[in-house]
Amino acid sequence: MEYIILILAGILFATAIYNILQKQLLRIIIGTVLLSHGAHLVILTMGKLKRGQPPILDDSVITYTDPLPQALILTSIVISFGITSLLLVLAYRTAKENNTDNMEEMRGEANE
Amino acid sequence: MIFAVLIPLICALFVPLLSRFKQKVHTGIFVVFIPLGIFLYFLRFIGNDFSPVLQTYSWIPSLHINFDFYLDGLSLLFVLLISGIGTLVVFYSIFYLHISEKLGHFYVYLLMFMSAMLGVVLSDNVFVLYTFWELTSISSFLLIGYWHHRERSRYGAQKSMLITVFGGLSMLGGLVFLSVITGTTSIRSMIDQVDIIMSNEYLPLILVFILIGAFTKSAQFPFHIWLPDAMEAPTPVSAYLHSATMVKAGIYLVARFSPIFALYEWFFIIVSLIGITTLVWASFMAVRQTDLKGILAFSTVSQLGMIMAMLGFGTEAAVFAAVFHILNHATFKGSLFMIAGIIDHETGTRDIRKLGGLLTFMPMSATLALFGTFSMAGVPLPFLNGFYSKELFFKSTTLLNENSNSFAVFLSDAIPYLAVFGSIFTFVYSMYLFFGVFTGPKKLDLLPKKPHEAPIGMLLSPIVLVLGVIIIGLFPNLVNGSLLTHAANAINQAAGYESVSYWHGFEAPFIMSLVVVGLGIILFLTMKRWTRIYNVIPGKLSFNKVYNRLISSIDVISNRITNSYMTGSLKLYMSIILAVIIVFSFVIMFTTGGFNNISFNDLAEISVVDVSVVLIMVLAAICTIFVNNKLALIIITGIVGFGISILFVIFRAPDLALTQLVVETVSMALFLLAYYHLPELQRRNETIGDTLTNLFLALGTGTLITMVGIAAHSSDWFNTISDYFVETSYKLGGGSNIVNVILVDMRGLDTLFEIAVLGIAALAIYGLIKVRNKKEAE
Structure with a gap:
C-alpha cells in the first residue's frame, strides 16, 4: 500500500510541476495546491500506514498509528491554505491591474 | 602587547566624536599621541640584551587561532617604524589636511591601518597574521580612495585592492598548506619543523603561494603596477603606507618565513630574480615619470626590490644589509614624500615639468630634499645613511652562496652587474628629482600658486627624518647592536653583529659605487638625448594595459553570462532550478547506491476501496492538465483534495481528515469567488520543445519523489x-x-x-x- 501511495504522490508532483510551468496564473495556483497534496502524502507514508488505531489514547488500545507525521501535516495543511488564498487574491489583483493573467506578458520595468 | 595593537582601533571609535570639534582643534592633534605612546612603549625594548617576548591571548582555541603576540628583533624594528613614522606622519598631516576635509574619516582609516600593521608584524599565529594582513589592504583601499570624488583615486583604490587581496588569498592558501603539513598555526613551531616542510611534495606550491602574497603587497615586478596609482592618496598616506610601512609587509613576510625556505634553492632563485628585476625595471621607469610622487613611487618599488633581492640572497651580509636598508629607506623616502607633499601644497602642482628654480623660494625644503635625494642615490658622503646600505648591498651581491643549480649559478654571476645597472638609474632619477625641482629656470607663470616656504610645523616631520639620515650616516653603528643585529638574527641565525664603516678599502663595492656615480652623472647630464627610448620600451608592452584589459573583460564576460540566463522569465528560472534538482539528486542517489536496498517486506495490506480512491485521484490529477475550462479545473482539483481527506480517514488520521475537509471546502469557495474575476483559460500554444521540456521536468520530479520515498521507506537506519x-x-x-x-x-x-x-x-x-x-x- 505504501508504494501505491508513493506512486500517487509522484503523479501528483508530476502534474503539479507541469501545471506550475504553465503561463496562466490559475494553473500555477492549482499546481501549488497539488504540490502540497503530494507532499502531505509523502510525509504520511514515511510514518508507515495502517499500523494500529488512530492516535487517541485509550486503555484498550495497544498500538497507535504514528502521530508525528500527522502533526506535521496538520500544520502544513493550514499553511498551504494560507498560501493558496494569498496567491488567489494576488492573481485576482494582478489580472485586474494588468488585464492579463499570462506570466510571460507580465514583465517588470527594465533594470533601473 | 595586545593593548598596543588594539589601542589605535579602540581610539578610532572616538575619532568621529572628536572630529566634531575640528573647527576649534584639528583632529590630528588628538590622534598624534596614540602612535607616540606606542613608540615610547616599545622603545624600552631596544638594547643589547634584548630577548624575544611572547604573550598569548585566547581567541578561538578550538581552531588553534589565538592572539599570540611574539616580539623579536624583526618585529621590534617594524613596530618602531610603524609607530615612529606614524607619529611623524600624523603630525605632518595636521598641517597638510585642511580642516574642511573629512578629518574623521581620514584618522579612522589611519588608526585602523596602524592596528592592522602592528598586528601583522606581531602575530605569531598565521591566521591572525592573515586577518591583519587583509585589514591593511582594506584600510589602504579606503585611504587611496579618500578623495573619492576623483576618478583616478577610485581607479587606484580598486587596483590596489584587487591586486593585494588577490595576493592575500594566495598567501592564505600557502598558510593553510603549511598549517596542515605541520599541524600547527604558529610560525615559530613551523620553523622548528623545517625538515617536514622541506621534504613535503607540495613545497614548490607553498613557496609560490606565499611569495605571491608577499610580492603583490610589496609591489614587486610584475605586480608593481598598483603602487604608482596608489599615489592618488593624500601625501601623508603615501609617505606612511606606500613607502615606509605597508609595502614593507611583503618584505616582512619573506623575512619571517626565510628560516623555513632558506635552504631551498628555488627560494633564492625566485626571490632574488624578482627582487633584482624589480630594482632594475622600476628605477629605469622612474626616470620617465613627470609626477613627483610618481618618481617616488617607482623609486619605492625599486628600493623594495633591492631589499627583497637581499632577503633572497639569504647570506649573513645580505640579511644584515636588508635590515639596515629597511631602516634607512624609511628615513630618506619618508622625508622625500613629505617634501613632495610640501611642494604640492605650496605651489599647487607636482608636475616636475612645471617646477624649477624653487631653491630661492623654499630653501629649507631644498636642503632637506638635498639630503634625502643624495642619500637615496647612494652618493659616497660620510653623513648619508643611504650610501652605507647601498655599499653593503653591493658587497652582498659579490658574496653569494655557492649554488649547484646551473640557472642559480648564472643568476649569481649576473646579479652584481644588474645591481650596478639598477643603481645607475637610481642615481639618475634622484638627481633629476632634486635638480629638476630646485634648480634651473624659474617657471612661475606655470604654477597655480605663488611658491613660498612651508610653515615650520609642516617641515618638522621631514626635519626629524633627515636628522635620522644624518645621524645614522655619521654614526652608522649606533643601533647595530641594540636593534639591527636582533632583527637580522631573527631572519638568519648566523647573521651576527656587523660593523659598518665609511671606508673599508678600495674593494669591489667601492668600485661599484664609483661606477654608479660616474655613469650616473653622465647619464643625468645627457638625459634629454636618451629619454626617447621610453617610447620603444615599454611602449605597448605595459603591464597596466594587461591589467586594464583583464578588468574590462571580466566585466564584459560576467555581464554576458548573467544576461544569458537572467531573462526575466520566472518559468525559465523555475525550469533551471528543477532541472538541477533532478539531475543532482539522481546522480547522487545512483552513485552512492541510494536506490539499492528496496525491500517489499513490511507493507500495509491493499484493499479495493483504497485502490479505487487512488485511481480517482490519479485520473483527476491528470485531467487538471488537459481541461481548458476554469470551472471544471477548479472542481477537478477539489476532487483531488477530497480524495486526500478520504485517504486520511482510511489511514486513521481523523484530525487530518477533518481539517482537510474544512480547508478544502473553504478553498473551493475561495476559488469560486476568484473564478469570476480571472480570465478564461486559453488553449496552450507552446512549441513541441516547450511541451517536451515541461514533460521531462514534471516526470523527472515525480519519479524522483516516488523513488526517494520508496528508498526512504525501505531504510531501517533510524528508529x-x-x-x-x-x-x-x-x-x-x-x-x-x-x-x-x-x-x-x-x-x-x-x-x-x-x-x-x-x-x-x-x-x-x-x-x-x-x-x-x-x-x-x-
Whole structure:
C-alpha cells in the first residue's frame, strides 16, 4: 500500500510541476495546491500506514498509528491554505491591474 | 602587547566624536599621541640584551587561532617604524589636511591601518597574521580612495585592492598548506619543523603561494603596477603606507618565513630574480615619470626590490644589509614624500615639468630634499645613511652562496652587474628629482600658486627624518647592536653583529659605487638625448594595459553570462532550478547506491476501496492538465483534495481528515469567488520543445519523489521517535489526543508561528482587496 501511495504522490508532483510551468496564473495556483497534496502524502507514508488505531489514547488500545507525521501535516495543511488564498487574491489583483493573467506578458520595468 | 595593537582601533571609535570639534582643534592633534605612546612603549625594548617576548591571548582555541603576540628583533624594528613614522606622519598631516576635509574619516582609516600593521608584524599565529594582513589592504583601499570624488583615486583604490587581496588569498592558501603539513598555526613551531616542510611534495606550491602574497603587497615586478596609482592618496598616506610601512609587509613576510625556505634553492632563485628585476625595471621607469610622487613611487618599488633581492640572497651580509636598508629607506623616502607633499601644497602642482628654480623660494625644503635625494642615490658622503646600505648591498651581491643549480649559478654571476645597472638609474632619477625641482629656470607663470616656504610645523616631520639620515650616516653603528643585529638574527641565525664603516678599502663595492656615480652623472647630464627610448620600451608592452584589459573583460564576460540566463522569465528560472534538482539528486542517489536496498517486506495490506480512491485521484490529477475550462479545473482539483481527506480517514488520521475537509471546502469557495474575476483559460500554444521540456521536468520530479520515498521507506537506519510522544502525551501534555498534544504542547511555538503566518497572509489579502476598492472608488 505504501508504494501505491508513493506512486500517487509522484503523479501528483508530476502534474503539479507541469501545471506550475504553465503561463496562466490559475494553473500555477492549482499546481501549488497539488504540490502540497503530494507532499502531505509523502510525509504520511514515511510514518508507515495502517499500523494500529488512530492516535487517541485509550486503555484498550495497544498500538497507535504514528502521530508525528500527522502533526506535521496538520500544520502544513493550514499553511498551504494560507498560501493558496494569498496567491488567489494576488492573481485576482494582478489580472485586474494588468488585464492579463499570462506570466510571460507580465514583465517588470527594465533594470533601473 | 595586545593593548598596543588594539589601542589605535579602540581610539578610532572616538575619532568621529572628536572630529566634531575640528573647527576649534584639528583632529590630528588628538590622534598624534596614540602612535607616540606606542613608540615610547616599545622603545624600552631596544638594547643589547634584548630577548624575544611572547604573550598569548585566547581567541578561538578550538581552531588553534589565538592572539599570540611574539616580539623579536624583526618585529621590534617594524613596530618602531610603524609607530615612529606614524607619529611623524600624523603630525605632518595636521598641517597638510585642511580642516574642511573629512578629518574623521581620514584618522579612522589611519588608526585602523596602524592596528592592522602592528598586528601583522606581531602575530605569531598565521591566521591572525592573515586577518591583519587583509585589514591593511582594506584600510589602504579606503585611504587611496579618500578623495573619492576623483576618478583616478577610485581607479587606484580598486587596483590596489584587487591586486593585494588577490595576493592575500594566495598567501592564505600557502598558510593553510603549511598549517596542515605541520599541524600547527604558529610560525615559530613551523620553523622548528623545517625538515617536514622541506621534504613535503607540495613545497614548490607553498613557496609560490606565499611569495605571491608577499610580492603583490610589496609591489614587486610584475605586480608593481598598483603602487604608482596608489599615489592618488593624500601625501601623508603615501609617505606612511606606500613607502615606509605597508609595502614593507611583503618584505616582512619573506623575512619571517626565510628560516623555513632558506635552504631551498628555488627560494633564492625566485626571490632574488624578482627582487633584482624589480630594482632594475622600476628605477629605469622612474626616470620617465613627470609626477613627483610618481618618481617616488617607482623609486619605492625599486628600493623594495633591492631589499627583497637581499632577503633572497639569504647570506649573513645580505640579511644584515636588508635590515639596515629597511631602516634607512624609511628615513630618506619618508622625508622625500613629505617634501613632495610640501611642494604640492605650496605651489599647487607636482608636475616636475612645471617646477624649477624653487631653491630661492623654499630653501629649507631644498636642503632637506638635498639630503634625502643624495642619500637615496647612494652618493659616497660620510653623513648619508643611504650610501652605507647601498655599499653593503653591493658587497652582498659579490658574496653569494655557492649554488649547484646551473640557472642559480648564472643568476649569481649576473646579479652584481644588474645591481650596478639598477643603481645607475637610481642615481639618475634622484638627481633629476632634486635638480629638476630646485634648480634651473624659474617657471612661475606655470604654477597655480605663488611658491613660498612651508610653515615650520609642516617641515618638522621631514626635519626629524633627515636628522635620522644624518645621524645614522655619521654614526652608522649606533643601533647595530641594540636593534639591527636582533632583527637580522631573527631572519638568519648566523647573521651576527656587523660593523659598518665609511671606508673599508678600495674593494669591489667601492668600485661599484664609483661606477654608479660616474655613469650616473653622465647619464643625468645627457638625459634629454636618451629619454626617447621610453617610447620603444615599454611602449605597448605595459603591464597596466594587461591589467586594464583583464578588468574590462571580466566585466564584459560576467555581464554576458548573467544576461544569458537572467531573462526575466520566472518559468525559465523555475525550469533551471528543477532541472538541477533532478539531475543532482539522481546522480547522487545512483552513485552512492541510494536506490539499492528496496525491500517489499513490511507493507500495509491493499484493499479495493483504497485502490479505487487512488485511481480517482490519479485520473483527476491528470485531467487538471488537459481541461481548458476554469470551472471544471477548479472542481477537478477539489476532487483531488477530497480524495486526500478520504485517504486520511482510511489511514486513521481523523484530525487530518477533518481539517482537510474544512480547508478544502473553504478553498473551493475561495476559488469560486476568484473564478469570476480571472480570465478564461486559453488553449496552450507552446512549441513541441516547450511541451517536451515541461514533460521531462514534471516526470523527472515525480519519479524522483516516488523513488526517494520508496528508498526512504525501505531504510531501517533510524528508529522512530514517535514512541516518545505516545508515552508522554498524557503525562506531560495532559491530553489523550496525541496529535493535538504535539501541536499545542510539545511544538507549541511552531503552532504559534503558524498562526502568525496565517495572520500575515490574512492582512496581506485584506490589504490587496482594500487597495483595489479605494482605487476604484476614486
